[in-house]
Amino acid sequence: MQYDHDRRPGLTWLGRRTLTGKHPAVVRINGLGKTRHIRTEQRLAVLYAVSSILLEAADLKEAAARMLQALGDGLAWEYGALWLLDDKTESLYSHTTWHTSSIHASDFEFTTRQARFLPDSLSLPGRVWSSGVPVWVRDITKERNFYRQPKARREGLHGAFAFPIQGSTGVLGIIELFSYEIRQPDKELLQSVITLGKQIGQFIERRRGEEERVQLLAGEVVAHANQLEAIIEAIADGVFIFDREANLVQANGAGREILGFEWNPEFMELPADERLRQLVMRDEDRLLLSQEQWPVMRILHGETLKGANAPDIIFQTLDGHDLHVNVTGAPVRDSQEQIIGGVMVVRDVTKRRELEVRTHESLHALLAMAEELVQLPAEGEEGAAAREIESDPLIAIKKVAHHLAALTCGVLGCRRVGITIVEPETEIVRAVAVVGLTSEQERQWWEEQRAQESSLKDNPTPELVAALRADEALILDMTQPPFKDQPNNCGIRVILSVPMMLAGRLAGIMTLDYGSLDHEYTQEEIALAKTVAKLAALVIERERLLRDRAEARANEMALRKSHRRMDEFLGMASHELRTPLTTIKGNVQLSKRQLKGILDRGKSSDELSGKIEAVQEMLERTDSQVNFMNRLVGDLLDASRISANMLKLSFQPELCNLPEIVRETVQSQHRIFLKRTVRLHVPSGESVPIMADAERIGQVVTNYLTNALKYSAADRPVDVTIQVEGKVAKLSVRDEGPGLSIQEQERIWEYFYQSPGIEVQSGSSVGLGLGLHICRTIIELHHGQVGVKSAPGEGSTFWFTLPLADEV
Ligand code: ADP
Helix, strand or coil, rough: CCCCCCCCCCCCCCCCCCCCCCCCCCCCCCCCCCCCCCCCCHHHHHHHHHHHHHHHHCCCHHHHEEEEHHHHHHHHHCEEEEEEECCCEEEEEHHHHEEEECCCHHHHHHHHHCEECCCCCCCCCHHHHHHHEEEEEECCHHHCCCCEEEEHHHHCCCCCEEEEEECCEEEEEEEEEEEECCCCCCHHHHHHHHHHHHHHHHHHHHHHHHHHHHHHHHHHHHHHHHHHHHHHHHHEEEEEEEEECCCCEEEEEHHHHHHHHHHHHHHHCCHHHHHHHHCCCCCCCCCCCCCCHHHHHHCCCCCCCHHHHCCCEECCCCCCEEEEEEEEEEEEECCCCCEEEEEEEECCCCCHHHHHHHHHHHHHHHHHHHHHHHHHCCCCHHHHEEEEEEEECCHHHHHHHHHHHHHHHHHHCCCCEEEEEEECCCCEEEEEEEECCCHHHHHHHHHHHHHCCCCHHCCCCCCHHHHHHCCCCCCEEECCCCCCCCCCCCCECCCCCEEEECCEEEEEEEEEECCCCCCCHHHHHHHHHHHHHHHHHHHHHHHHHHHHHHHHHHHHHHHHHHHHHHHHHHHHHHHHHHHHHHHHHHHHHHHHHHHHHHHHHHHHHHHHHHHHHHHHHHHHHHHHHHHHHHHHHHHHHHHHHHCCCCCCCCCCCEEHHHHHHHHHHHHHHHHCCCCCCEEEEECCCCCCCCEECHHHHHHHHHHHHHHHHHHHCCCCCEEEEEECCCCCEEEEEECCCCCCHHHHHCCCCCCCCCCCCCCCCCCCCCCCHHHHHHHHHHHHHHHCCEEECCCCCCEEEEEEEEEEEECC
């Protein structure tokens, strides 16, 4: 205890015990005799002390104990009590009592604590309550009907004094004080305590208000927390909350599912370290993550995982399968900024990654197929092919088809892939490959297919055939009619059937399925399947050409000469096709490296989007290269068909309007050659009806137009004119390019002929010297004529005529 002396006369601070170090809590007046007169300033000091207590006390309990002590010690009363009004029972109960250390007052105290007083004259508090004013009793032993009188007497208590605690709505409580001595009423004190009573009243009301608010707030917080929990629970991503030691505090439903909780409910009980180790976390290259690399640890070390900084990891779920997830998260800090735990959001990206990988694989597979297309068999192999033909004419095609089916299976991740081809002349559908079946199932499949072998024309579901011919993919539920009754020993549910189109002809059908799984085919998957099918058609067609040639060679050696051209043709094809393929490969590899670089280094989002744009641009170029390649391949196939006298119009010619075909072609070319001027001259208001295969005529116009554009300077215009002359329609494309001599004008229509002096002047499109040859064939099939009017240095006008259709 500390002593210090106040200079003020007659008042000495005996002890200054401070709870907070700011205000004197206990004052005691020293040197006062039995008949003391409390001086004004002493009283003020006590009242000031009580006010201070009211200011700093946390709650009424603390305030009451200290107030009673301050009043008792400071004003020399030996016993004190605070009574509060209980609204429910409408009585006073003792809230806090106090007495000096010199008395025991145990009996009196006990009675006081037990008592409940009503607003009547039977108790001092009761009297104050009923009157609402302070009451002074000189000697309570002289009072009649005073409930605690016997106990007070035994304790030697005489003087007593009590005052009301006034709240805004009335008396809230009473403070009473007792002394050993008989005390004369102190009017000044009686006056002061009225104010003090009001102060205490305010304090109590304020604290009660706060308490109510706190309770209300607590209620709100709980409601909020419940709401938050419900929201977290409903989030589709896994949400994990963990503490400073990486112990899992909470995981939502999705989180529990991601981990595979139901497989190991005890997982939560394991020590954090062991728990995390069980998940066997790996990076994208499947390298095991070190402890510091675990997302939880990174978060607990203060890292925020988001954007490019959010890692993709692979971990093993509790039921033992690998899951590819993207992890975001942040540490949770207390008010002192100390990390007390963390929150982690885990998104299952397995599907996305699978798709990415699949897209990647599919690109590779497409490349592999394209390469297959341009690879020529060695002489020896062809000999072998010729021998095999004798046993099964489809053997080579079957080999290639099997390879393609396996590739497709890998690309699409499906269970089974089957390929059937449609014979060009007879339209007989023949199965050539199936993968994904057991050997017994496969044997049955071949049997079934052989039994069903028939022409497309006789197919019992002509509407489905029509859809396939129109290049539509079909999703067929095998458990529904008309397939329900078909043999289905593999329990296949839903089949995806994609047409294998070749220059507008249905050359085959590729079917795939996921066995008995209820698989939903996405648009992406269907598009991919169609691309694969298209390439497969090309590869098979090449195989057919080789077979035809081998057949011809075996039967008629005289055909050797004409087929040498086929060799030349394929040689050139492979050369031309390799150029775009090399670019495709390079671009794809570069994009792969770029993407990996981004993921490895965790770039800022700006940089990331820049890179992604670059990658997209590259893929865009890849796409146009693939288109270009497709066109070349198309030309090659057309040319080979022409040489085999097999070029056919895909549909029955129908009534079309020539200007419409031309306008469409010009527009689509204009989208490629944006800066070029192409002027279209069409007879006004009239339609120019022709009976034609619109697609093929469009092909001819495209060829004329691209030649005019590529063999003339970029700043020279090109004119496209349609005229009607008597019973024929005439289309001409005029350019201001180099022009052709009479001799050249003759030769350019030949197979593979390219005029030696003519160079591509704009655009980078390389050709094979096949376009004009194909154009002439197409126009002649339409009973029209082709020609060119040109002179060196004066540009060229390529034209064709077609008989006008009789107006209907
Ligand atoms: P390519 O794919 O080589 O253009 P084409 O059969 O379309 O094949 O043309 C054959 C050749 O005719 C070209 O290589 C070129 O030498 C010549 N040629 C075609 N169109 C024009 C034109 N508008 N002006 C000059 N020469 C042309």
